[in-house]
Amino acid sequence: MTDDIPAVPEVARPLKVAEKTVYTMTQKVRPPAFKAEGQRRFRRTDLDAWLGAKTRRAVGEEEST
Template identity: 55%
Template sequence: MSHPMSDEILTLPEVAQLLKVAEKTVYSMAQRGQLPAFKVGGQWRFKRVDLDAWIEEQKAAGRDDKQRGDV
């Protein structure tokens, strides 16, 4: 498998596979603005670098919750 380019654009099914969730979940999160996404011709697209940053933010938020005792 080749190394992805840093400006790689992912489709909704690819993001669902990456995050290990249902496509419907990714769609709902994109609709609500919970995932960094944009539309091309009416279809959701995701920049890999934006998703990587979002994942890091979620991990940091999880650590913050644990430190506050919210979990």
Template identity: 45%
Template structure:
């Protein structure tokens, strides 16, 4: 399921950081997230796009580096 909703713990494991880091990023609006009943939730597809946006060259799989040459 690509639109899977994740908890802070699941995102921390996914990104290999502490739960505290994820909470801080969410509270500061630095990572795509939303609240449900006071608890942070994250959509997996939003996180994947956020990761691509953070470092586009790292996620570009084209051999030409994405510049079309």
């Protein structure tokens, strides 16, 4: 079963960054995150879409809305 709302460690692992980096990203870069009982959480579909948009912009493609 896939976790649709992963916690910080599950987000950090595939990005190959430290958990602290994920927290910093949520303060500066603004990935789609919300707080649940004081912990940052991410909807996997929102995170995938956000990462896809960042990737497209990085390679010069236009973002479709």
